[in-house]
Amino acid sequence: MCFVFGFKNKTNYNKFNCSLNDFDPVPGGLTVREVLTMFQELNRVANIVGFELTEVNPSQGQEWAVPHTQEICRRIIACVFGSC
Secondary structure, eight states: OOOOOOOTTTTTEEEOOOOOOOOOOTTTTTHHHHHHHHHHHHHHEEEEEEEESSOTTTSSSSGGGHHHHHHHHHHHHHTTTOOO
């Protein structure tokens, strides 16, 4: 379970490690839907001034997965800045 804390009058910089070269769920990890919901809520309650999406390498893993990885990253960044 994720808890999001923040205040609109405080600035918030986020860094998210996103290892998407394997689509097998990680035990105890977050689903894409949970990540999108988490950042949507963070955007609602906090003043996000920056965001870093790390460990994204679409060229790793299966070739068929590259467009899927790119789309997930695009959706995460959109949610961070309020366009879920």
